[in-house]
Amino acid sequence: MRKNIFLIVLLLLISGRTVAQSVTVEAQIDSLQILIGEQAKIQLQVAMDAKQRAVFPIYSDTLVRGVEIVEIAKPDTQYLNDRQRMLITQEYTVTSFDSALYYLPPMSVMVDNKEYKSKSLALKVYSMPVDTLHPDQFFGQKTVMKAPFVWKDWYGVIACSLLVFPLLALLVYLIIRIRDNKPIIRKVKVEPKLPPHQLAMREIERIKGEKIWQKGHSKEYYTELTDAIRTYIRDRFGFNALEMTSSEIIDKLLEIKDKEAVSDLKYLFQTADLVKFAKHDPQMNENDANLINAIDFINETKLAEEENKKPQPTEITVIEKRSLRVKLLLIGGIVCISIALIGAFVYIGLQLYNLFV
Template sequence: MNRRIKLFILLFICAAPLFAQNVSVTAKVDSVQLMIGEQTDLVIQVKLDANKKALLPIYNDTIVDGIEVLDMAPIDTVYSDDKAKMTLTQRYKLTSFDAKLYLIPPVEVEVDGEVYKSDPLSLKVETFDLEEADPEQFFGPKDIMEPPFVWGDWVMLFVSLLLIAPAIYLMIYLIRRLADNKPIIRRIKLTPQRPPHDEALELIQEIKSRKSWQTAGPKAYYTELTDVLRTYMFKRFGFNAMEMTSSEIITELGKTENQKDIDELKDLFSTADLVKFAKHNPMINENDANLMNAIDFINDTKVLPDPDAKPEPTEKVIVEKRSLRTKILLGIGVALTLAASIACIVYIVKEGTDLLRSLF
């Protein structure tokens, strides 16, 4: 009987390591050798049954004296195909600023109240080897460099400075126009109309001075002279003499003027018709007589201005009352100009401060 008990105890002791193999803890460092200030990862991997709970270590600042913990990644969990096993992986970001060989003690993981440990690790941190024979291979800190002048950094500032003064002036003008509520006054320059006899006499004097009957021929001379008279009659009497024949003009004049002036003018138009249609070539004295008849007709029929009459105005004033729509537009203009001015000022202050700070 005692023999059977001993055999059972022996089998239990031998089977205990097999049960313990259900949990395994491994730890490794991605790089076991690094330069001072470089970083590496400490990877802890725990394999256990899916129904077990494990507590992995939490390092606050250092894992050992001289090795700093910069970051701790979330735990990565991977299950086996039958969901009976799982693997937990935890990564810690390490660095060191002291060159030496470090011994990382075994990592302890608690699984269902029982502690399991990994193998210890080593991490070698090396520093730079400065050779005195070649001191130029390393350089000290460089002096502060001044940034180059770039027009693109200043162009918007200059544009804002140029726009701010007109914008403020426009805003003040609009505010004053909106506040005074004055009507809008426009002035139009008027050109006084010349009397028709002045224009006609001036044109006849030009014909006389050019001696058109000699330079251009009788036909051109009489055409030009009768056109001046027709234009004068239209402006003076109001009938369209330019579209009337000579006989129609004489008939129309007979309604208003004395017969002596009409007879003289009748001789002029008769001569003009003969020259135009019958190739008549009048004498020089006849040309002069017809020109004088035209001048006498104009002087006899002209209307002199009334000396007591008021002079014609040279300027016309138009007064327009400001409507509600105009007031609303003025108000909107003031608001938009004020907003643009404020934006320009803010931009000038901000950009100017940044540029001066970068320079000094």
């Protein structure tokens, strides 16, 4: 019993593989009979596995002698059976100008270097029936009809014509700019730098307004506060406090100022170090006190002559020569606009020629 089941499963697998790998080639024609000059469409379909590759026949201009190929459409691919199989359709449009019954031989397709052929087809071409008993029904050649005026035919010409004028104006402007090699004179308004104590107080007001420590970010609060004080010390006393430790800053200040002015600042730096390195959680009054200590230190150490000083902005004149980059940009703009104008004129000329000739 088990042997029979095994044989049945094996046969099913082999048959399923054979079906999956089968290739079929079919050819169909939509009309078996046409008049001279009419067209018929031939569809060549190939069904195969998705992993296989097909090469369709290549024709020049005739399918067989007397049957001409008008157009070869792009192949259309459809996937079947969960993309395991695919169906490729190639369409050929043919016509004939000689009445006869044409035999269309099988069309061969190469699938993985193996040739498969379709069935043969037939095409009957009839000539136009002529009633020779009533010659009065034949009419001569009609005169050439004048095409009616349609605005749609002029849209492209009008759009290009409207585009030409601003492009010409821009081209003239760029040419004038590149020929005018005079230096560029600009007036620059220079805003003066605020005194150190004003900059520090502005930064402290910002920190105070954002209420960083009230949101639970004590480390960020003390980092920004001490950075503001370090920047003030650098600008006020002339040594780089941003690159020094807290103890080094205090020692340096003690050489310059009295101990009373530095004592409150020392407490601020000690608290900041505890918060940043020892995960100290300061209380609300401690944070407020350190903020006040920073303000008091700035007020006690600021220069008296700068307290009410209001610096005025100054205006300077900058004379620059046109850079090579600007010249290259101007030349590139001139070239691009010139090409666009030439293309527009060619297009307008061709459109007018087609409309009037």
